[in-house]
Amino acid sequence: MTEQEIKDLVTRQRKYFQTGATLPVSVRVDALKRLYGVISGCEKEIHTALKRDLGKSGFESYMCETGLVLEEISYMLKHIHRFAREKNVRTPLAQFHSRSFKKPSPYGVTLIMSPWNYPFMLTLSPLVDALAAGNTAVVKPSAYSPHTSDVILQILSQCFDPEYVAVVTGGRAENTCLLREHFDYIFFTGSQSVGKEVMRNAAEHLTPVTLELGGKSPCIVDKSADIKLAARRIVFGKYLNCGQTCVAPDYIYCHRSVKDKLIKEVQKQIQKQYGKQPLRNPNYGKIINEKHFNRLLGLIDKNKTVHGGDSDRHALRIEPTVLDNVTFADAVMQEEIFGPIMPILIFDSMDEVIHNINAMPHPLALYLFTSDKAAAKKVTSRCGFGGGCINDTIIHLATTEMGFGGFGESGMGSYHGKVGFDTFSHYKSIVDKKTWIDLPMRYQPYRKLHEKMIRFFLK
Template sequence: METIIKEEVQSINESTNVDPIRDYGEILEQQKRYFESGKTISIPGRKVELELLKAAIQLHEQDILEALNEDLGKSSTEGYMSEVGLTLSAIDWQIRHLKSNTQAKHHVTPLHQLVSTSQTVPVPYGNVLIMAPWNYPFLLVMEPLAQAIAAGNTAIVKTGHAAKATNAVIEKIIQMIYPSEFVCVAPGGRETISQLLELKFDYIFFTGGKDLGSLVYQSASKHMTPVTLELGGKSPVVVDESANLVLAAKRIVFGKFLNAGQTCVAPDYVVVHESVVQPFMAALKHEIQKQYPNPSRIGKIINETRFKHLISLVDENKVVIGGRASVETLQIEPTVLEGVSWDDPIMQEEIFGPILPVLTYRQFKPLMRKLASLPTPLAFYLFSRNELHQSYMKYVQPFGGGCINDTVLHISSERLPFGGMGASGIGQYHGRWGFETFSHTKGILNKALWIDTPFRYANRKRWMAKAIHKIMK
């Protein structure tokens, strides 16, 4: 397979010229005809398409990592760990479970429906639109695409416009292995988005900010199109008095400053019990110095507009760690603010950068009620040995998903669903949940022909009414 790919494609780093006025309406019509032909339905065929995608990614791994470095300043290790490696794992999972996911599943039939069999059958939606962001520009295109292919759909993929180098890599890979009537990449900015949202897709999968997500939701409603919205929000970290402070600081620094803070589930701020704030701050400073001995090694902010906005949120009087920045390289060193209040400007929006406010609290339940009154976050992190606090977080606190005594890593498992709740999103994906997201599950009752019970018909006997009550109660 790799030999075929090498023969068909030129260097993936060559520049790509794309017509921004491309007619995606016509491409969608082609994809509808392709889907109607039944070419995406074959299970062996889906497996081949997934294996082809995996082989193409492996073949051009270095090109992908270089593009991620150009766009976001990611090191090759971070680029592989947080994007390429997770993508390959996601594709592998879909390949391994393709047979079981696509099979009809039998269910126990209720007594009042005898004699019959009950099944659920997953079928593809058809023609889907995947809209990806710029912060994980490779992973957040390829993972949902693999799930859409596994489920038997065609796809138009709108890449994150700001990550130009990675977008070029993605387009080269897709054009190399798939015809546009099966999978088509749609680069471009607002004009492309506007054109796509006018079209009638069978499903829309969106990852990005709330403002654009709201527009996607409104546009989808015009066509009654189902959606998954993976948004964001201010994901809190709570550190209580029982926490292992050294480990908490270590794992918070990892999660917060990964990708220069440009992660939808990054810890947005930390709330520490007032009795342990000083030792926690000391541990936090130590970990930042340990993990980032050279602050210039941190990734870069995606563009100058975002860089300047992040700088505007920093109150210099509250900076206790870091604070330096370079507009030439678009880098902000890991920065911590202390003495922050809930009313500060930095607490009014998702930060999405390497700036960490630290607040304090006195009592656990009032804090949790305060956090519950805010827009529901995509993630929630609790550092605690207290089992009651852990149970409260799991069963009472509203959020999309999260970790106890860690950050971020819940999104790296194909065995856990990932998705938002309330203001942070609609729907879930990863692993089985990803396959189900891009599938409609049909419920099928198959009734026997050799017997026809008279209970349901209008001319039933009187005694049958009593039997119905006994059977169905």
């Protein structure tokens, strides 16, 4: 799509939004029901595309992508009438007689830019929230997952006219053109470097943004943890989608006294979950492209590899890999891994853990395996992170009852469920003042009696 075509598309969406066509809740409900029906009917095509782009199995595609989108739509359909209502709030006595209320209103024309690692879910979930709140949307999926982008284009073209919801495919040139346009809200999921560029462009129009980024999410294993269960859940979270998950445990921070036991259990779980030959497992995914494949191979130190490390360049697959005796100075600890490589570091005290984590950029997620409630309270209170789990990984993002988002370097803003509706809504604060009474105390000329009344009301 050319720069002029993108400009014309945004103009058409703005004109459409200004007609008020997206405001009635009934229209939003119809849009979400239509989207639900088309997604359900295209499940096979969606899963085939995800298999081609990322090697995902049908089970994993439904569990982590299609199913989560359908759940988000169902949740919105159940609650949208309540979310969209005006909310009365208390009116101060000084404003007698008035009604004060907050009115949720859509921002207008929104831009949703999504990544390649969960290309369907991370495109459609924020779109569901944007539509529920009454916005129009321009959707820009990643060029790195072209088959899923094609299916998204097919689905959304079938559901909506482009002045309501439009898909722009392509790469960096299209991204650049989109970011030059004036949107009313931008929702971006991706890397920190591109997130900075999004925010820089948004500042030109003072456009509010949500940035869902990433970072090196720690997974702390305390000496009191159930090691067998921890290993099982860590292996699931780390190697899901071949490690290409923004909230995957990036590294394991393990108490010195249980490290060897944890490594043995992790090795057992890798074999149990992925088989003796993971590179031949049809349900094990692949690295998105050769560029990232080569980057990941460069992070594997053969001298510190205690499990895995082999790869298949033709299939773009890397075995679930475990690195031992890793320090914060190693290459694998200098960037977000975003692949099936698990470095294990050791600690001696929880104060040491808290100090070192807080000395690094704020991660998107933090995981803690412990049976010590005091330790859990201490870590979750004193460490800065977006969200996380105690005695599990990943699952905190799979609930519509809590917002999901980053903090500091891992992003800003959040979404899912009610929080997602709020993200794409501006709450207007309105006072409806009645006309049958008009207290004179605020008007000039000011009098002593008026001052006493003001002081009485505003204490």
